[in-house]
Amino acid sequence: MAERIDLNLKVNGADHSVSVHPFARLLDVLREDLRLTGTKEGCGEGECGACSVLLNGRVVNSCLVPAVQAQGAEVVTVEGLAEGENLSSLQAAFLVHNGAQCGFCTPGMLVSATDLIHRCPNPSDDEIRDGLAGNLCRCTGYAKILDAVHTAAEREAAR
Amino acid sequence: MFDICELCEPETLAEAKALFRANPELKVIAGGTDVLIRMQHGNLAGAGLLSLRNIPHLDEIQLLADGTLSIGAMAPFTRIFEHELIRKLVPVLGEASVSMGGPQVRNVATIGGNLCNGAVSADSASTLFALDALLKLETAEGERIIPMRDFYAGPGKVNLLPGELLVAILIPREGYEGMGGHYIKFAPRKAMDIATLGVAAVCKIRENRFVELRIGLGVAAPVPVRCFEAEDYAKGREVTWECVQEIARLALKPAKARSSWRASKDYREHLIEVLAQRAVAEAVKRGGGCCAD
Numbered sequence: 001m002a003e004r005i006d007l008n009l010k011v012n013g014a015d016h017s018v019s020v021h022p023f024a025r026l027l028d029v030l031r032e033d034l035r036l037t038g039t040k041e042g043c044g045e046g047e048c049g050a051c052s053v054l055l056n057g058r059v060v061n062s063c064l065v066p067a068v069q070a071q072g073a074e075v076v077t078v079e080g081l082a083e084g085e086n087l088s089s090l091q092a093a094f095l096v097h098n099g100a101q102c103g104f105c106t107p108g109m110l111v112s113a114t115d116l117i118h119r120c121p122n123p124s125d126d127e128i129r130d131g132l133a134g135n136l137c138r139c140t141g142y143a144k145i146l147d148a149v150h151t152a153a154e155r156e157a158a159r
Numbered sequence: 160m161f162d163i164c165e166l167c168e169p170e171t172l173a174e175a176k177a178l179f180r181a182n183p184e185l186k187v188i189a190g191g192t193d194v195l196i197r198m199q200h201g202n203l204a205g206a207g208l209l210s211l212r213n214i215p216h217l218d219e220i221q222l223l224a225d226g227t228l229s230i231g232a233m234a235p236f237t238r239i240f241e242h243e244l245i246r247k248l249v250p251v252l253g254e255a256s257v258s259m260g261g262p263q264v265r266n267v268a269t270i271g272g273n274l275c276n277g278a279v280s281a282d283s284a285s286t287l288f289a290l291d292a293l294l295k296l297e298t299a300e301g302e303r304i305i306p307m308r309d310f311y312a313g314p315g316k317v318n319l320l321p322g323e324l325l326v327a328i329l330i331p332r333e334g335y336e337g338m339g340g341h342y343i344k345f346a347p348r349k350a351m352d353i354a355t356l357g358v359a360a361v362c363k364i365r366e367n368r369f370v371e372l373r374i375g376l377g378v379a380a381p382v383p384v385r386c387f388e389a390e391d392y393a394k395g396r397e398v399t400w401e402c403v404q405e406i407a408r409l410a411l412k413p414a415k416a417r418s419s420w421r422a423s424k425d426y427r428e429h430l431i432e433v434l435a436q437r438a439v440a441e442a443v444k445r446g447g448g449c450c451a452d
Binding site: 021022023024025028044045046047049052058059060061064065066068069112115116129130131133134135136 | 160161162163166168191192195196199200210212237260261262263264266267349350351
């Protein structure tokens with residue numbers, strides 16, 4: 001097995017070619033090779049959702065994705081949610097509602113919420129809870145996160 | 160970094176079967192949400208993996224000419240519960256699929272991986288027991304089709320021959336047609352949790368009598384089980400609340416509940432009876448019956 005392999009993937013709209021360990025995790029490539037440290041490692045075993053990214057448009061735990069399986073794929077991390085200097089509706093709503101305390105879960109929470117609003121533009125409380133069920137937050141108690149997602153969904157609908 | 164010594168990603172099923180015959184020690188990986196976690200925990204460390212991810216059509220859900228519903232082993236749970244055929248023909252399987260993990264896990268975890276992992280808590284397993292599903296297994300030499308209940312050999316153990324792959328789950332027409340169903344997962348959390356108990360009930364009702372009832376239990380014994388005594392009792396009987404209560408009592412017969420840190424034996428037996436009652440009552444309702452006293 002080659003010591004390094006060439007991995008070509010699109011991250012947040014930009015093409016990248018990186019030389020990575022053949023059994024690196026997608027999480028490692030994002031954080032260490034591409035220095036996109038917004039994506040966090042929490043549990044490292046698919047329980048907490050801190051490492052959530054969109055892989056070809058679906059939310060996944062990047063700690064459980066062998067990087068080689070992202071060959072040719074399109075990845076969106078928390079760094080790709082804003083449009084230039086403009087925060088996404090969700091990011092803005094998290095700020096307004098204090099949807100973050102320590103902030104460690106926030107990148108994953110934002111990515112999952114982005115996926116949720118995309119699939120389900122006008123989510124009910126239960127749909128938001130289901131959509132964010134794979135993301136743990138140990139600070140907020142989730143209420144403010146729920147409020148933020150509602151506000152963002154309303155803002156998106158009004159656009 | 161994953162502690163893997165090699166990762167084979169064949170592009171065709173024939174290639175996968177040939178590779179697996181030549182290297183039966185390879186560990187098969189589907190979505191990876193069990194295998195990769197076991198690797199992270201140091202079990203399976205240094206294993207060679209055979210990934211089925213690149214094989215086309217292995218994730219398809221389709222209705223065969225004879226009415227059999229075929230679910231490709233590599234179908235992820237998100238696709239299963241969103242799929243039109245599942246919603247229409249076996250909504251109970253959709254219910255079980257959405258009870259699993261969270262969105263991130265359901266987007267990658269597959270039904271085939273869920274079964275081959277051999278866990279008695281697999282949410283799809285008890286439901287497929289109740290639906291009388293068959294499994295299509297293939298080696299480089301040929302294929303065999305076996306009933307779900309011949310697949311489980313013990314905790315974490317399934318009857319796969321060396322070099323054999325689970326290719327599809329088949330639900331024959333008699334398994335689902337005209338049946339109402341309900342799956343109840345009991346767990347401390349609503350998401351990202353492992354079932355303390357899983358109960359799936361499907362039934363066919365005519366003139367408010369049980370034409371057929373099938374119940375599958377998860378985490379009630381070392382392997383998922385069917386409740387044949389309860390099913391036989393129900394056959395031909397009028398649906399009444401007393402009848403459903405007796406069915407639930409008989410559902411305990413195949414159980415070999417044990418105490419673990421998740422729940423005591425007594426508590427599990429209590430759950431089996433109470434949840435079997437609720438699952439059957441709801442399945443009756445969805446099957447067009449009424450068990451109000």
